[in-house]
Amino acid sequence: MKFTPEPRTELIVGHFRVITLKIQVILPSVCGEVTRVVPRSSRPFLRTSFFYAKNLEVSKLDLLEEIKKIEKEVEEKFENVKDLDQLEDLRVEYLGKKGKISQIFSKMGQVADEKKPLVGKETNILKNKAQKMYEEIKAKKEKELKQKRLKAETIDITLPGAKVNVGHKNPFTHIIDEVVELFLGMGFSIEEGPEVENEYYNFAALNIPEDHPARDLQDTLYVDDEYLLRTHTSPVQIRTMEKQDPPIRIIAPGRVYRSDELDASHSPNFHQIEGLVIDKDISFSDLKGVIAEFVHEIYGEERKIRFRPSYFPFTEPSAEVDVSCNVCKGEGCSFCSYTGWVEVLGSGMVHPNVLRMSGLDPDVYSGFAFGMGWDRIAMLKYDIDDIRVLYENDKRFIHQF
Numbered sequence: 001m002k003f004t005p006e007p008r009t010e011l012i013v014g015h016f017r018v019i020t021l022k023i024q025v026i027l028p029s030v031c032g033e034v035t036r037v038v039p040r041s042s043r044p045f046l047r048t049s050f051f052y053a054k055n056l057e058v059s060k061l062d063l064l065e066e067i068k069k070i071e072k073e074v075e076e077k078f079e080n081v082k083d084l085d086q087l088e089d090l091r092v093e094y095l096g097k098k099g100k101i102s103q104i105f106s107k108m109g110q111v112a113d114e115k116k117p118l119v120g121k122e123t124n125i126l127k128n129k130a131q132k133m134y135e136e137i138k139a140k141k142e143k144e145l146k147q148k149r150l151k152a153e154t155i156d157i158t159l160p161g162a163k164v165n166v167g168h169k170n171p172f173t174h175i176i177d178e179v180v181e182l183f184l185g186m187g188f189s190i191e192e193g194p195e196v197e198n199e200y201y202n203f204a205a206l207n208i209p210e211d212h213p214a215r216d217l218q219d220t221l222y223v224d225d226e227y228l229l230r231t232h233t234s235p236v237q238i239r240t241m242e243k244q245d246p247p248i249r250i251i252a253p254g255r256v257y258r259s260d261e262l263d264a265s266h267s268p269n270f271h272q273i274e275g276l277v278i279d280k281d282i283s284f285s286d287l288k289g290v291i292a293e294f295v296h297e298i299y300g301e302e303r304k305i306r307f308r309p310s311y312f313p314f315t316e317p318s319a320e321v322d323v324s325c326n327v328c329k330g331e332g333c334s335f336c337s338y339t340g341w342v343e344v345l346g347s348g349m350v351h352p353n354v355l356r357m358s359g360l361d362p363d364v365y366s367g368f369a370f371g372m373g374w375d376r377i378a379m380l381k382y383d384i385d386d387i388r389v390l391y392e393n394d395k396r397f398i399h400q401f
Contacts, residue, residue, distance in 0.1 A: 063107065067122050070100050071129065078133045084141050091134050101127050168398045171378040171390060172271065175298075176253055179273060179377070182297050183251045186290065188275065191250045193236035195257075198227050201235035206314040207353045221257050221268075229257035234314065237276045237369060241358035246365050247279040253374075264386045271374040278350065278360065278367035284317070287347055287368035295323055295344070298381060304330065306341055315348025315369055326380065335385075342380060345372035 074094055081087045094100050104123045111119050169177075180190065193201075203212070213219065221229040236252035253273040260266040277286065288307065295305050304324040312318040322343050325336035332338040347370035352362035375387050382401060384390065389397050 063104065063111065063119050064122060067104060067119075067126050070094070070104075071126050073100075074126075074130045074133065078130075078137055081137055081141070084138065084145070087134065087137055087141060094130050095127070095134065101130060168395070169401065170393075170398055171382055171384070171401050172374055174401055175374050175378045175381065176271075176273070178298065179294075179374075180251070180253065182294060183275065186293065188249050188251045191236050191240050191252050192254060193230075193233070193239055193252065195230055195255060196223060196227055197230040197235050201238050202228060202230050202232075205238040205354070205357050206234050207351050207357075208313045212313065219259050221259055231258055232256050232371065233272045233274045234369075234371065237274065238354070238358055240276065241278065241355075241360060246360065246367075247277075248367070249277050249279075251275045262388065264388065267375070267387055267391070270387075272371055273374060274369065274371035276350070276367060276369045278355075278365055280365060282349075282366045282368060284349060284368070287349070287370070290368075291321055291345070291347060291370065295321070298377065299323055299326065307347075310346065310348075312346060312348055314351050314354050316351045318346070318348035321345045321347055321370075323380075326383070344376065344380065345370055347371075 074090075077090055078087075081090065092099065096102065101123065104119075104126075108116060108120060108123075184190075203210075220231055223229065233252040233254045233256060236254070237250070240248060240250055240252075251273055252275075254271065255269060256272050257269050258266075260268050262268060275290070277290070291307075292305055295303055303326070306322040307319040308322055310318045310320040320343055322341040324330040325333060325340055325342050327333050327335040328340065330340040332340050336342050347368065350367040350369055355362040355365060355367075375390060378384060378390060379387065
């Protein structure tokens with residue numbers, strides 16, 4: 001520590017000597033009057049002496065120089081900022097609570113009252129300048145960053161778009177939608193039932209005797225001694241007649257199961273849709289009218305219809321329904337076995353025994369039923385020669401429909 005003494009005064013007070021010096025201390029530039037109080041008999045610089053300082057003040061000129069120095073630093077560092085992180089570090093260094101500008105304000109208590117306005121004014125100017133520079137540079141850097149990001153994310157709208165793979169309806173779905181819409185338009189409703197069925201609803205209630213071949217293990221997939229995977233959707237007709245009073249007009253679409261080997265014309269699981277009408281005075285002519293409407297709507301007005309006598313345990317009389325071959329137009333070809341006709345569905349008048357087992361009086365009510373496979377309808381309508389392609393979900397095949 002250096003100090004420059006100026007003319008001093010001494011005063012003897014009792015056993016003490018009071019020495020007053022006006023000094024300038026070079027630590028950070030403090031000046032003022034310092035009174036040294038020492039024992040009267042001691043030399044001024046004995047270790048037992050102590051200082052009593054009064055009227056010490058921070059030099060106004062040195063604070064102003066410090067302000068200018070900080071201002072120069074701010075200008076240089078803020079102008080060379082590279083990114084927002086570096087800018088934030090500078091804000092903390094100069095404008096933070098413990099920053100260099102805040103430290104100047106903390107020294108204001110050591111400045112003489114008459115000199116505080118000037119030092120305070122210069123300090124505020126510096127603070128406002130630094131704050132303005134910080135905000136301007138921050139806005140500039142954020143804009144540059146945004147432009148850089150937008151440039152990187154720019155999309156060339158002239159480029160072809162990425163192809164999106166879109167699903168497509170299976171021919172099954174096309175057929176069932178078309179058939180359901182047709183029958184709903186004729187006043188039918190949709191009924192559904194369980195796929196795991198018991199023997200009563202699948203066989204007995206449909207007038208199928210115990211010794212009928214359909215009950216053999218070779219034709220039916222049994223779950224246990226009583227339950228099986230339904231072989232047709234006809235059980236839905238029985239359940240509907242048990243719970244609903246005539247008039248009844250329903251269709252029953254759904255999945256069914258048979259113990260068949262998978263080949264071009266057979267599958268162990270396939271789909272059926274059956275229809276049932278029960279009311280008073282229902283006749284075979286009503287059945288023919290409904291079937292004709294169905295065939296012409298699905299296959300076209302030009303298709304001819306033939307009812308061929310047949311046998312089903314649950315209908316009497318029964319008939320197979322054939323339509324003219326769509327390949328040879330009825331002339332005869334390999335597709336129709338050179339008959340000119342293709343079988344599409346089975347039908348008939350509901351057997352009186354079936355009505356009785358369902359709780360209906362056959363002397364009062366009568367009705368007709370029909371059933372067909374979606375698979376066969378789709379194959380005939382779209383000229384498909386192998387049933388297996390309907391279940392393979394090959395997009396190359398499905399997207400043709």
